[in-house]
Amino acid sequence: MEKYKRDGVIGKERNSLRQIHKYRRQGSSGGSVVVKRFMLQPKLDALSTRDEEASADPEETGVPIKTLRQISLLKVMQHENIVRLVEMNYEDGDSLVRLVFEYADMDLRNFLEEYAAKASDQKLVKKLLCQLLRGVAHFHSIGAAHGALNPKNVLIDIGNENLKILNIAMDADALYTAPELLLGSTESSPAADMFAVGCIFAEMVNRRPLFQGKAANINNIFNLLGTPTEENWPGKLSEVFPNLEPHGLDLISKLLCLDPSKRIKACAALKHDYFKDLILLR
């Protein structure tokens, strides 16, 4: 880890008190990376017993199943809109592995704040949303779900306007959590990812979070989308997004659909009329 220098916190790990840091690469290559630690042989000290990895008794089953599946998934996940795994470092006699991921210029939250003029270009919003959906569609195509999409783990490269999704099991942000999860369903799902995409889309259009407050709760969502009767709810959306074209409004209503089984799928969203006039240079 000598090659890297700590450069700010980007979030917290899921089910753990450990923070995830961003590092700046030293020397000529430059650029930033994100590092995710995995315990392979959990130690019995006070700190690591709080981690989910440690709770699965190592003596019983060997390398924890979750760790095994996560790392394997990260290894096979290769897509232009998903953050790339750069290297793996084993430490402490192989009891710990550090996965190093490339980072982009900044996250979407910072982009919307620091580049307000550029970010208000509706063509760019369309281009970014398309890339976001492609990345999400890739997750779903291999039977996985991201589970914690929010503007902090959607990364942007300013120069070429490329978007990449960071996937390192961070804490989910309640403001982007689908209503079915707020109501007690615990499994993350492709449909819940699509609700988060809807919230991110809304945030890009209005350049502020769709649901605000200390913690989004079910009331905030129902205030906007109506309690779950299908007749009354899309009404308010056009008031919230006065500048959004009709196709965009239609797409956002399908992404924020309250019923997860009726919510639009990533591959269908990519074929939506909203993207009809988008020419992407590939």
Next chain:
Amino acid sequence: KTTLHGEDHNGEYCCHMSMEDCEQALTISLEDEKSYAITPKYLEYLASKKLIVPRFKSIQWFIKCRSRLNLCFETVFYATNYLDRFILSMNQCNIEWKYWMVELLSVACISIASKFSDTTTPTLHEINLNMEDMEHLFQPSTIQRMELMILQALDWR
């Protein structure tokens, strides 16, 4: 255009794919398959190290173990693939294969395979006990170290 119905593991999510998308997906999968396949020189290596009979025995353990512990069939195929790829990856370093190494390797392979494909995974001890005609009984920590060696050799794929 034909549309097909794809379902994911929990059976809720389906996605309409065109015929072209399916063909493309199949091509990619077949291409991927090659990177997990073993090469002709593997057989030579097995023969030179006198590993053909031990490998055959390992596969018999896998099959027995599957039925005793009620594991799924994929586990047997994955375990065999890991075993072959690991042995092949060792052909660069000149190691002297001992019989206990193959036994340890077999226990670790089926443990990893089971973690990927079964919903409930047996403990290391259960696996070891259920390979009853094995000559050795290994410490769980030893098996875990072997698991890590395999995962690193196979690059976690």
